[in-house]
Amino acid sequence: MTSRIASLTDFLLMQIERSAEVRESATTRKPLNRQIYQAIREAILSQLLPAGWQLPSSRDLARGLALSRNTVTYAYEQLLAEGYLETRAGAGTFIADTTPDQLPETHPHTAPLIDPSGQSELSARGAKLVQQAGVSDLQWGAFMPGVPDVTLFPNKVWSRLQNKHWRRSQAELLTYGQGGGYHPLRTAIADYLRVARSVNCNADQVIITTGIHQSLDLIVKLLGEYGDTAWVEDPCYWGTRSVLSSVGINPVGVAVDAEGMNIRSANLREPPRFICTTPSHQYPLGMVMSLSRRRMLLEYAATHKSWVIEDDYDSEFRYGSRPLASLQGTDTQGRVLYMGTFSKTLFPGLRIGFIVVPESLATAFSTGVSELYRGSQVFLQAVLADFMREGHFASHIRRMRLVYAERLQLLQDAIKDNFGDTVEITGGDTGLHLTLGLPSHCDDFVISREARSAGIIARPLSRYYMSENTTSRGLLLGYGCVPNAHIRPAFDVLAAIIKKHI
Ligand SMILES: Cc1ncc(COP(=O)(O)O)c(C=O)c1O
Known part of the structure; x- marks a missing residue:
């Protein structure tokens, strides 16, 4: 025993009294067994109790502290389980040797150990993401853009469908998602998109994600290299820029005019890997891309092997005339990846969206999505599939x-x-x-x-x-x-x- 601790009993009594003084009320006071555990643990970590030192038996310590033996036994068992103590057969309980293993010689990092802002700990990409963050801290109220009226969502229908699946409680719905998502949902989405958005697809081309942010992340990770460029509309959705930059893709702004993305000769000289566009409802200005621009874009993408990423986030709500066909629907060369979301049509907290990929990429994306994110919300995907199939979505x-x-x-x-x-x-x-x-x-x-x-x-x-x-x-x-x-x-x-x- 060290000279600083006359006896473990006195030491613990002192600690317990001190902790009782600092607690504001009995309700915030920790149980005695936790206090004993903590006091011994702190004494070991600060080397007041040295390795090899023998503890009194739980009976003796309990008697000394005037506590029940169970209280002390609990603390000892916890410390044994965490490796602070060890028992030696027939000899008793001892402080274990917890001296840190010697590290091989390394060059210490010169940055200060603790940066209260956290900024210096971030990568260049991370710092840029945080500094330029566009996300709003409010998501509801006048005049928050892009948020549907979730109070009018048909909760009763949803909860009936949800209950039906809980009653069946299939393992398939409660484990990790596999492949491109829950197949009946992929089928329902493909059926819907063919009719409502003139998208050319079958169910295997539909890859379920947690929304457009994840869809974009997956696309650029699977098809892009670090340092590639992506044309983005200028102005554009902040999320597009943030996702691209965060994975090392450089966004290059292309101005928009009344016909949408206005690609000039200066842009054309350096073909990008990706072209990100919102042709049905330019975000945030709202124009619709003209047919001639669409054709030019598709031709250019096919010639230069660029990927067109179509963000079709809210065109279900078109007032006055029928929603316009998707860009994907006029692509004959398989260069368009079409992204959709249920954030606007149903509710953003659902976090379900999808990509329609060219047929040649369907298998790779279906593996990629489950490899990177292990699928998403399979249970909710099953509920949504029924919601669509029974006509509630429409x-x-x-x-x-x-x-x-x-x-x-x-x-x-x-x-x-x-x-x-x-x-x-x-x-x-x-x-x-x-x-x-x-x-x-x-x-x-x-x-x-x-x-x-x-x-x-x-x-x-x-x-x-x-x-x-x-x-x-x-x-x-x-x-x-x-x-x-x-x-x-x-x-x-x-x-x-x-x-x-x-
Ligand atoms: C243009 C655009 N794309 C994508 C999103 C986000 O989609 P998700 O919720 O599916 O990630 C938004 C949200 O406001 C948006 O405005």
Whole structure:
């Protein structure tokens, strides 16, 4: 026993009393067996109790501490299980030798051990991802873009289907996902896409993921090399840029005009590995890619062996006319990977999306998705398959299209009443948001911050551009998750803020 500890009993009594003093109340006090365990453990780690030292028997220690023997036995057993103590047959319980093994000689890292911000610990990619993060800390309320009204989701139908699967409780649904996902769901999606989005596919080409973020991650990991380039629309969805950069793919901005992605000769000289586009509803400005642009893009991709990544995130909600056909549907060379999601049609928390890959890639992607992520939510995939097969998906979309069309109209009316024709509205005929253009002298970041202080979400358009030089000013206004009665009063508050800056 060290000279600093006259006896383990006294030492433990001291520790227990001290810990009782620092605890604020009896309810936060740890059980005595934990306190004994912890006190001995700390004494071993700080070398107050040296290796080889013999502990008193649990009976003696219990008597000394005036506690039940069980309390001490528990602490000893826990310490034995964790390797702090060892028993020697016939001799008793001893402190084990826990001196760290000698490391082979290495060059120590010169960075400080603890960086409170965590920044210096990050890779260059990680630091960029965190510094330029576009994700909002709020996901609900006026005027959060891209969020559907989840309160109108048919919970009862979903829970009935879910219960049905729980009752059957098949191992297949409760273990890791295999291949490209739950096959009946892949079939239901293929059937839906052929009719609703003119996508050419069979079920084996449909790969289930946790959404477009994961779909993009998988595509670039399986088809790209570190350092490849990807054309992205400028402006574009922040998530596209973040996923690409995080896996070492360089996003190169291509400007958009009224016909969508506007590829100029400067771009054409260096063919990219990937071309990321939102042809049915440009994000965030809302234009639809013209047929001639689509054909040019497909021809270019086929000639230069680039992959076109089509993000079809919200075109189910098209007001006034039928949704437009997908780009994939006009591709005859197998260069398009089509990504879809249930985040807008059902609810984002579901985290189910899919990729339709060319037939030649179907087997590789189906292996890749389960190798990297071990599948996703098979149980929910089974529920969703039934939800689609029984017609609830189609009727929910029909119902929500009417709800959103009404909200869009209310928002457009509120904008008109406040600003007349002095501001431009774009992208309002599809999806769950529109873009309100602002004069170039308006700082949309400042307006967005002031709006936020007033309880309104209005994401600044310039946030979505690749560089300051190309930036237009404006605000993205989502109406999907705003009840009809809130739209006008919320916009009036926002309009008062905007008017101060115009
Ligand atoms: C253009 C675009 N793509 C993808 C997503 C995200 O899709 P998911 O939820 O499937 O990852 C969004 C979400 O707002 C989006 O706006």
